[in-house]
Amino acid sequence: MLKSTLDPDCTGLFSSLFLDYIHNKESVKQFYQDFPNLENFKQAIANKTFDQEKRDTLVNVLQQQYEDFEGVEVMANVQKLKQATTFTVTTGHQLNLMTGPSYFIYKIVSTIALAEKLQKENPEYQFVPVYWMASEDHDFEEINHFYFEGKNYQWDTDQTGAVGEFVLDKSLKKLLDEMPFLPDFFKTAYTKSKLLKEAVRKYVHHLFADKGLVILDANEKALKQIFAPVIKDDLFASTANNLVKDCNGALEEAGYTTQIFPREINFFYMESGRRERLICEDGLFKTHDGQNEWTEKEMATLIEEKPENFSPNVVLRPLYQEVILPNLAYLGGPAEVAYWFQLKSVFNHYSVDYPFLLPRNFAMVLSVPVQRKMEKLGLKEEELFLSNDDLRINYVKEHAGQDLELKDERDKLVAIFKGLEEKSLSMDATLGYAVRAAQKRNEKILDQVATKFRKAEERKNKTAIRQLHDIKATLFPKGTLQERKINFLEFYLGNPDFLQGLFDTFDPLDFSFILLKENGSERNTKKSTQK
Numbered sequence: 001m002l003k004s005t006l007d008p009d010c011t012g013l014f015s016s017l018f019l020d021y022i023h024n025k026e027s028v029k030q031f032y033q034d035f036p037n038l039e040n041f042k043q044a045i046a047n048k049t050f051d052q053e054k055r056d057t058l059v060n061v062l063q064q065q066y067e068d069f070e071g072v073e074v075m076a077n078v079q080k081l082k083q084a085t086t087f088t089v090t091t092g093h094q095l096n097l098m099t100g101p102s103y104f105i106y107k108i109v110s111t112i113a114l115a116e117k118l119q120k121e122n123p124e125y126q127f128v129p130v131y132w133m134a135s136e137d138h139d140f141e142e143i144n145h146f147y148f149e150g151k152n153y154q155w156d157t158d159q160t161g162a163v164g165e166f167v168l169d170k171s172l173k174k175l176l177d178e179m180p181f182l183p184d185f186f187k188t189a190y191t192k193s194k195l196l197k198e199a200v201r202k203y204v205h206h207l208f209a210d211k212g213l214v215i216l217d218a219n220e221k222a223l224k225q226i227f228a229p230v231i232k233d234d235l236f237a238s239t240a241n242n243l244v245k246d247c248n249g250a251l252e253e254a255g256y257t258t259q260i261f262p263r264e265i266n267f268f269y270m271e272s273g274r275r276e277r278l279i280c281e282d283g284l285f286k287t288h289d290g291q292n293e294w295t296e297k298e299m300a301t302l303i304e305e306k307p308e309n310f311s312p313n314v315v316l317r318p319l320y321q322e323v324i325l326p327n328l329a330y331l332g333g334p335a336e337v338a339y340w341f342q343l344k345s346v347f348n349h350y351s352v353d354y355p356f357l358l359p360r361n362f363a364m365v366l367s368v369p370v371q372r373k374m375e376k377l378g379l380k381e382e383e384l385f386l387s388n389d390d391l392r393i394n395y396v397k398e399h400a401g402q403d404l405e406l407k408d409e410r411d412k413l414v415a416i417f418k419g420l421e422e423k424s425l426s427m428d429a430t431l432g433y434a435v436r437a438a439q440k441r442n443e444k445i446l447d448q449v450a451t452k453f454r455k456a457e458e459r460k461n462k463t464a465i466r467q468l469h470d471i472k473a474t475l476f477p478k479g480t481l482q483e484r485k486i487n488f489l490e491f492y493l494g495n496p497d498f499l500q501g502l503f504d505t506f507d508p509l510d511f512s513f514i515l516l517k518e519n520g521s522e523r524n525t526k527k528s529t530q531k
Contacts, residue, residue: 001365001519003505004381005512008362011385013481013513017256017341018334022359022511027254031247031341033354036329036509038121041356045118045125048087048353050326054226055082058324061220065201071209077128078214081326085125088214089114089329090321091360092132095163095200096143097155098186102488103333103360106502108204110360111331112211114508118328127328128214131204132321135164135197135217136311138268138275146487147477153179161273162311164197164219181493207499216325223324224307230319230350231267231310232303235278235285236296238264240315243345251341259339260314268311275311318343322352329356331508361506363514364482365491370474371517373467381515384475391468413442491518 008014008022021028024035034040062078080086091111093104108131115129137143140163145154155175159166168190176182176190189202201215224231233239244262251258265278269287276287285294294302303310312320318340321327330340337357347354364384366374373379378398383391417439424431477485492498495518505516 001501001505002517004515004517005510006382006515008511008513010382011513013362013385014334015257015338017251017338018359021337021341021357028341031251031344032357033344034356036356036358038117038509041118041328042122044328044356045087045122048326048328050084050087052084054324055084055326057222057226061222062214062216065215065217069201069205069209071205073212074205074209074214077126077212080126080128081214083126086128086326087125088128088130088325088327089118089331090130090132090325090327090355091331092134092317092321094134094137094139094143095196096146097153098146098148098182098487098489099203100143100146100487101484102486102491103362103483105207105488105499106363106483106506107331107333107360108208108213109499109502109506110358110508112208112213113361113503113506114329114331114358115212117508129212130325130327131208131213131215133164133197133200133215133217135219136162136268136270136275137164138162140166147485148179148181148487148489150477159273161275162219162270164195164217165272166196168193168196168199181489183489183493211503218320218324219308219311221306221308224310226324227312227320228303228307230316230323231307232300234266234316235280235299235303239349240266240319240346243349244315244342247342247345256341258342259335260342262315263313266313266315268313270309270311277313314339315343315346319346319350319352322347322355323350327353327355329358331358331360334359358508359511361508361510361514362483363502363506363516364475365516365518367474367518368520370471373471377464377467377471379468379471384471388469388472391472392465395464395468413439413446417442 009019017028021032029035034044059078059081062081066074066078081088089111091107093107094100096104099105108129111131112129115127118125118127138161140157140159143163144156145152147153153175155172157166157169157171159169172190176187185206186203189199189206193199193202197217201217204213204215241262241264244260248258248261263277265280265285267278268275269278269292270276274287274289274291276289276291279286279288283296285296285299286292318330321330330336332340337359340357344354374381377395379391383394386394417435420438421432421435424435475482488498495501501516505514
């Protein structure tokens with residue numbers, strides 16, 4: 001694949017907060033620790049320490065989770081985590097059906113690429129890429145489907161609670177029968193697993209084990225025990241609530257919008273089939289659904305004995321990650337990166353290192369047919385992000401045989417009425433208002449004529465306009481950016497080297513928007529060659 005890049009500013013896809021951050025603007029610097037560049041990484045690596053007991057606990061958990069897996073590179077990376085000179089770079093994502101939108105793959109590739117870049121620049125240290133599975137999340141509707149070749153495939157089940165614990169029931173197996181295009185590794189992952197978190201680990205491991213990607217399910221008692229002091233502090237002191245509110249105020253004062261909002265308690269109570277928000281009323285702790293109730297003493301005991309029953313929300317999940325991992329950097333989408341800026345004071349309060357924040361690489365794949373249409377129409381890469389209306393109007397204006405804006409006529413009209421206004425002033429000053437009103441009416445008439453001229457040109461260019469709309473429909477299916485809608489299999493099935501192509505073109509320290517142009521020779525219709 002050939003690569004070209006665009007400045008994210010010209011896409012119209014990103015918030016001002018995100019753009020100001022990647023451009024290293026002064027207005028954002030108070031909300032994070034250090035900007036992600038190689039020089040700052042070197043300094044942070046030299047200063048970074050991590051408790052050995054935590055390392056040992058992390059390695060023990062990972063060894064248990066990988067007990068039935070093979071993969072030399074992954075197992076070697078797990079062992080490296082025992083060493084004081086080993087650090088992680090992490091991304092996190094939900095347990096989407098068949099990986100969900102293709103940006104999930106881009107997240108992981110970006111994370112692995114960052115670990116490799118840091119390794120090359122700092123050979124005296126080791127860097128392990130980590131995928132944090134959002135196994136505790138309970139928003140099943142966000143992950144129960146994926147979009148492939150114009151069709152949405154959806155798994156429906158009445159299970160509730162943490163999605164990682166969902167049983168792969170007959171409804172899921174039936175759905176698999178509707179997807180003959182699936183590579184064998186997907187089918188095996190889902191048919192040979194009992195729980196959703198097991199299937200996701202298997203398919204991600206299959207795709208990235210040779211790159212040493214370590215997959216972590218942090219829903220473990222041993223890891224939650226490390227986090228127990230924060231759990232207790234949040235429930236009894238509401239520390240994060242106050243800190244994040246202050247930070248939100250500072251962001252808004254700086255002209256930015258906030259995305260996440262803290263609660264007095266930022267934990268869920270979790271047990272089989274349930275993940276319920278915790279609240280405190282009249283000195284008693286309760287689940288939001290009213291099924292559970294504890295006194296302060298009972299709650300303190302529960303945290304000590306069963307920390308695994310407590311699940312952090314979006315406000316404290318990032319802190320949990322940094323408490324249990326020797327982590328240097330987190331890679332996420334633009335919304336993820338932005339909400340971390342609301343958490344800096346929380347990290348400071350708990351004396352936890354704030355990681356480097358990096359946007360994952362953003363990419364759009366241009367197929368050979370799309371490239372041919374673009375070339376034929378003279379469509380520039382930056383114009384891909386214009387609306388259909390703007391594309392249509394711009395194309396017609398550019399290819400019309402005459403001035404559709406009627407510029408000469410407008411100039412003449414202005415000159416005529418300027419002269420009329422000068423004459424009116426010599427007779428009666430109030431006539432100037434009538435002249436200007438007449439000018440406005442005539443300008444509107446010219447606007448109407450110009451619109452009719454443009455529509456006539458559009459009819460003459462209807463084939464080209466249809467092709468423009470076809471390009472937009474391909475790159476923005478259902479009006480959504482390609483990477484946020486379609487599954488990576490649309491590229492991978494025809495090109496077994498697609499993932500390697502991403503590794504060859506992605507640079508985690510380059511925050512440009514990437515356009516990937518497929519080469520016709522790369523396409524391979526023999527889908528049986530898939531891993």
